[in-house]
Amino acid sequence: MESENNLSEIKMRSVGLDLYYGEQKILENITLDIKKHSITALIGPSGSGKTSYLRCLNRMNDLVDDSKIEGKVFLDDEDIFQNGYGVVELRRRVGMVFQRPNPFPKSIYENVAYGPRIFGINDKATLDGIVEDSLKRAALWDEVKNKLKKSAFRLSGGQQQRLCIARVLAVQPEVILLDEPCSALDPIATQNIEDLMAELKSEYTLLIVTHNMQQAARTSDYTAFFMLEEQGKPAGLVEYDDTSLIFTRPKDERTERYITGRFG
Amino acid sequence: MNEELAAAVNTNPTLMEKRAPRSRVKRALLMDRLATLVIFAFSMLAVIVVIFIIGTILKTGLLTALDPAFFAGKPQALRSGGGIGPMIVSSFYLTLLTLLISLPVGVGAGVYMAEYAKKGRLASLLRFGADTLSTVPSIVFGIFGMVLFVIRFGLGYSMLAGALTLTLINLPTILRTTEEAVRSVPDSYREASLGLGASRWQTIKNLVLPSAMSGITTGAILSIGRIIGESAALVYTVGIFVRYAPVSPLDPGAPMAANIWHIYTEGALVKDWLRVANGETAFLLLLILALNLLARLVSWYYEKKLGVTG
Numbered sequence: 357m358e359s360e361n362n363l364s365e366i367k368m369r370s371v372g373l374d375l376y377y378g379e380q381k382i383l384e385n386i387t388l389d390i391k392k393h394s395i396t397a398l399i400g401p402s403g404s405g406k407t408s409y410l411r412c413l414n415r416m417n418d419l420v421d422d423s424k425i426e427g428k429v430f431l432d433d434e435d436i437f438q439n440g441y442g443v444v445e446l447r448r449r450v451g452m453v454f455q456r457p458n459p460f461p462k463s464i465y466e467n468v469a470y471g472p473r474i475f476g477i478n479d480k481a482t483l484d485g486i487v488e489d490s491l492k493r494a495a496l497w498d499e500v501k502n503k504l505k506k507s508a509f510r511l512s513g514g515q516q517q518r519l520c521i522a523r524v525l526a527v528q529p530e531v532i533l534l535d536e537p538c539s540a541l542d543p544i545a546t547q548n549i550e551d552l553m554a555e556l557k558s559e560y561t562l563l564i565v566t567h568n569m570q571q572a573a574r575t576s577d578y579t580a581f582f583m584l585e586e587q588g589k590p591a592g593l594v595e596y597d598d599t600s601l602i603f604t605r606p607k608d609e610r611t612e613r614y615i616t617g618r619f620g
Numbered sequence: 621m622n623e624e625l626a627a628a629v630n631t632n633p634t635l636m637e638k639r640a641p642r643s644r645v646k647r648a649l650l651m652d653r654l655a656t657l658v659i660f661a662f663s664m665l666a667v668i669v670v671i672f673i674i675g676t677i678l679k680t681g682l683l684t685a686l687d688p689a690f691f692a693g694k695p696q697a698l699r700s701g702g703g704i705g706p707m708i709v710s711s712f713y714l715t716l717l718t719l720l721i722s723l724p725v726g727v728g729a730g731v732y733m734a735e736y737a738k739k740g741r742l743a744s745l746l747r748f749g750a751d752t753l754s755t756v757p758s759i760v761f762g763i764f765g766m767v768l769f770v771i772r773f774g775l776g777y778s779m780l781a782g783a784l785t786l787t788l789i790n791l792p793t794i795l796r797t798t799e800e801a802v803r804s805v806p807d808s809y810r811e812a813s814l815g816l817g818a819s820r821w822q823t824i825k826n827l828v829l830p831s832a833m834s835g836i837t838t839g840a841i842l843s844i845g846r847i848i849g850e851s852a853a854l855v856y857t858v859g860i861f862v863r864y865a866p867v868s869p870l871d872p873g874a875p876m877a878a879n880i881w882h883i884y885t886e887g888a889l890v891k892d893w894l895r896v897a898n899g900e901t902a903f904l905l906l907l908i909l910a911l912n913l914l915a916r917l918v919s920w921y922y923e924k925k926l927g928v929t930g
Contacts, residue, residue: 414815416811416814416815419811419814444817444818444819445817446817447814447815447816447817448816448817451815451816452811452812452815454808454811454812454815456808458806458808458809458811458812460809460812460813460827460831461809461830461831462830470813470816470818470826470827471816471817471818473826474816474817474818474822474826475817520812523812523816524815524816527816527817
């Protein structure tokens with residue numbers, strides 16, 4: 357596997373991470389190393405905390421009232437939950453693509469230019485360049501280059517999701533979190549997104565939450581299996597390994613039962 | 621499996637009939653028609669009432685209202701042939717001044733309630749206060765404004781005293797429509813914006829407010845309609861009759877609605893008082909109709925700009 361070349365390079369790492377919503381403990385003791393320039397898939401049944409975990413990595417859970425974190429999450433060896441760590445800068449470096457395509461009610465151009473504008477780039481030529489480059493990277497340029505001023509809502513679902521990816525790429529992130537990015541898309545649009553992820557891997561570190569076992573097997577280098585043992589108890593990480601090993605020789609019996617479709 | 625089942629149901633009418641006997645289907649259809657007819661009749665009744673009112677007002681006053689010598693003319697206290705120029709100026713002046721005060725405060729408070737306070741105790745108290753205020757009769761505000769602004773603050777009968785009084789009436793509406801408009805902006809927009817590294821204020825300024833603009837401006841324009849149509853709150857704060865248009869905010873004025881009330885109740889000193897009152901009423905009605913139309917256009921414009929339609 358090609359990513360074995362940089363096995364040693366770890367981009368993000370969570371150590372003994374616990375997540376609480378109010379009194380309820382949602383996640384318990386998640387320790388996971390996310391390797392640079394690779395795709396890590398998070399799989400597991402509904403309610404097993406995959407999305408909640410993903411939202412810890414760019415501190416989107418901060419937006420939930422009374423959410424609380426214990427343990428540590430590192431980005432390039434810096435604890436992102438330490439006092440005084442810049443959340444705004446963190447979210448620029450760790451971008452997020454959501455389950456449903458959520459373009460802004462603006463033109464295609466303004467959607468992509470939104471992030472750069474936030475960071476103070478107002479020069480027309482520079483913005484034009486960023487928009488074109490981001491749309492090209494998101495494999496959307498050819499389809500939209502003649503209608504950049506049109507509303508983003510006029511695009512199809514698959515195009516909207518690629519626009520959302522372009523919007524994230526425009527702020528030059530290092531890590532991209534994808535929360536079931538294909539769940540609202542048809543098979544062809546899904547294929548496009550998967551191809552795109554393979555392209556992006558060389559420059560970015562990707563994490564994808566997916567319910568689709570084939571998708572995890574097709575696209576990812578590493579797979580983490582999350583599970584909720586019992587209702588009311590926190591979810592945990594059952595097994596984490598190379599995707600090829602998880603899908604052929606899982607170590608844990610629960611993983612095997614899940615990927616062979618016996619529950620979940 | 622399912623196809624077989626479907627075929628069986630199709631070829632076996634008794635299966636369908638057991639679930640919905642023919643007589644019952646017929647009755648449902650009849651009730652459906654009847655309900656549609658009743659609903660249609662009621663809505664027609666509402667339309668007819670509106671048309672009747674508008675028709676009567678226009679019939680008695682339209683010709684006068686559209687005569688430049690009337691709407692740009694000088695009011696007369698004793699002789700016939702007076703116009704309503706200063707009254708129109710008063711109404712617009714008052715509207716502008718009120719919006720100047722109530723828009724920043726109302727929109728600011730509405731955004732605060734929707735984005736920051738959300739479920740806090742202070743917010744529910746504020747919301748309760750706003751909802752209560754909006755049910756208070758405007759004459760109560762008028763007396764309150766007279767006691768506080770006109771007498772206590774020494775503003776006298778003036779545009780400013782009227783604008784402050786109207787702000788009390790207007791604020792709850794603007795606050796609540798802003799809050800609703802901001803609240804109806806989907807959270808997915810906010811998440812995407814924050815996820816790109818925007819701060820909370822940047823998200824509000826660049827995304828939430830533009831998305832809520834249609835609702836906020838519609839609310840503002842409808843509240844203009846309320847200001848222009850207000851009379852009771854202004855009788856004791858601005859005035860009911862002037863000969864010259866107000867210039868300074870401390871000048872008295874005579875907003876149209878207050879002036880109409882004045883003419884109908886004690887304006888019989890001039891022989892053509894009915895002509896003046898009817899003409900002014902028709903003019904006011906046309907203005908309010910135009911404002912409502914404008915509200916629609918603005919809301920449509922913003923929706924189009926956002927790409928929701930078209």
